[in-house]
Amino acid sequence: MAKIAVIGTGYVGLVSGACLADFGNFVTCVDNNSEKIEALKKGIIPIYEPGLDDVVARTVAAGRLSFTTNLAAAVQANEVAFIAVGTPPADDGSADLRYVEQVAREIGRAINKYTVVVDKSTVPVGTARKVMGWIREELEKRGPEAARIEFDVVSNPEFLREGSAVQDFTHPDRVVIGAESDRARELMKDVYRALYLNETPYIETNLETAEMIKYASNAFLAVKITFINEVANLCEKVGANVQDVARAMGRDGRIGAKFLHPGPGYGGSCFPKDTQAMARIGRDYGEPLTLVETTIAANERQKQRMVKKIEDGLGGPGSLKGKTIAILGLAFKPNTDDMRESPAITICEGLVTRGAQLRAFDPAAMKEASWRLSAIKDSLYYAHDEYEAIEGADALVILTEWNQFRNLDLERVRRLLRAPYFFDLRNIYKRHEVEAAGFTYFAVGK
The missing domain is CATH 3.40.50.720 (NAD(P)-binding Rossmann-like Domain)
Known part of the structure; x- marks a missing residue:
């Protein structure tokens, strides 16, 4: 010892x-x-x-x-x-x-x-x-x-x-x-x-190699997430299902199934910081890491794309004005209260900028959200649970795939919502099940 x-x-x-x-x-x-x-x-x-x-x-x-x-x-x-x-x-x-x-x-x-x-x-x-x-x-x-x-x-x-x-x-x-x-x-x-x-x-x-291993590992995973997000965006245009694409890709031993889950972009304390730092190291040493630089920019676009997806789904430019949106999930991933660089920050701020009011709930991140989202506090209500957040809203948006959000009572959700718009930005529901419950369903890449 x-x-x-x-x-x-x-x-x-x-x-x-x-x-x-x-x-x-x-x-x-x-x-x-x-x-x-x-x-x-x-x-x-x-x-x-x-x-x-x-x-x-x-x-x-x-x-x-x-x-x-x-x-x-x-x-x-x-x-x-x-x-x-x-x-x-x-x-x-x-x-x-x-x-x-x-x-x-x-x-x-x-x-x-x-x-x-x-x-x-x-x-x-x-x-x-x-x-x-x-x-x-x-x-x-x-x-x-x-x-x-x-x-x-x-x-x-x-x-x-x-x-x-x-x-x-x-x-x-x-x-x-x-x-x-x-x-x-x-x-x-x-x-x-x-x-x-x-x-x-x-x-x-040696020392330098050990330090490089950490940055290279995190940068590669960020690239992998961003790749499947961009594939998902293309799938929407051509009529393909990104979940089937990812499942087939993941069966290839050279690729692997981990981190092939499309969504609103990566966040947290590691990937955003480490990709930025690695890109900076590349520039400082005259060896630009163009793939990492592109990943950083693409991830920011993905977050903004989610705001546009919601706006377009509700009717296009101007459609968010006066609308109330239920937000389920604020942490950058489930089982944590961490909101550092969470896609929820960009998406919530973007919705409010376009005139929406928000009703939000997260099982762990509410305390951190109170200051992370202070810029939009006048347009944001913190609910006590997912169903209170949904009550009276014009649309439901799932931003974090907490287990308790994977099995919502869809009939109850439909009764509580003013309008039947269901934005599943973590692809945790099956389209036919949600549509059978009377919703207009939106996902990422399918």
């Missing part, structure tokens, strides 16, 4: 810390937000992630997971320090590394023995080298004796999907370790010993 400090208790940091403790390690989670730390000590989880509360409770009770605001003490008491702070996009699309630098320098001011510093945050290629430099600068400032303290920096990217992060961490497809010394590699294998014993594939490589 290893002794680990995880710095940052956001989505990545808290999931990583709790799951590493569940592997049998001793983990101290660190954050400079004292209110968050006090809440965590009381068992209050600040994010919506199925199963995470059970893991936290179990590992805290076992004495393997603790929380503190004292970064220096945590670093000094442990042998591995994970950096898991945010890397928000800067105005130019690049990743903002100010929090990574801040933590790296604090580590440099604190370490008193050999320590492995692990980049867990998603960071641009070359960041591990910068972290080395920042730590070394702080050590040298402390004098000759401190300057001799040894440390290694490791790149260990995360591959967590919101809504299934605990499963993803405990049953990963692979563990990527970018390191420059055998000492660091062996300590990282100790950290992930539970996975090593389960014969999880390990990819051991």
